[in-house]
Amino acid sequence: MTDVVRLDAVSKVYGKGQGAVAALREVTASIPRGTFTAVMGPSGSGKSTFLHCAAGLDVPSSGSVRLGGTELAGMGETELTELRRRRVGFVFQSFNLIPALDVVENVTLPLRLAGARVDREWLAEILRRVGLEGRAGHRPAQLSGGQQQRVAIARALVTRPEVVFGDEPTGALDTMTAREVLGLLREVVESMGQTVVMVTHDPVAASYAGSVLFLADGRIVDAMSAPTADKVAERMTRMGAYA
């Protein structure tokens, strides 16, 4: 399997001198194509920093990040913006939809920002897959939280990105809706071959992934394949995450 994302000895230090915080310490990790990976760890362990460095949203202090074989180190802000727009999809906790735009306009926004044409067949297919075919003309305020997150997932998929990053994508949803959205993320991995990397606090959410990376104090301290919610919760407890 080819790696879509590869981090080699990535460190990230925030601040300088006495106030410096090492958020990542020499992290090496690879995410194979077509896999669903959850990133877990106690609060402050570096999960968001990992995601931001892997996605080109933040620049590591040292080390190498490669996305689909492209080295990110040394890229300027314009190049990174272009890369994020065309090759990466994002799903955030807070949906981040534009209230004045309807479903189709929100979903196709990344294409329009990138100056790319909208493939109507692909758009229809994505809307069908996320279960929004009847909602194309609705505004975000006319949709439930789960439906809004489905719009965000469709928007993340529309550019056919190499990887979709999720930052607590189910953090704002109730349990049932969260499970539906997690099921959908797993479905886009299994049936579309999409690669998904998701930061979560929730062992149940992590159990939808094919594997889990555990971060503690800026380091990857463990990995688990075929995770179950119980096994993940037990591992987190041993890390002192719930102390």
Ligand SMILES: Nc1ncnc2c1ncn2[C@@H]1O[C@H](COP(=O)(O)OP(=O)(O)OP(=O)(O)O)[C@@H](O)[C@H]1O
């Ligand atoms: N912009 C910043 N400036 C200074 N310190 C930062 C900054 N961003 C993160 N940190 C610090 O880096 C460390 C890792 O933060 P990060 O947000 O990656 O952890 P996390 O595991 O995602 O935490 P949480 O689960 O609470 O969201 C923490 O000690 C945090 O305080």
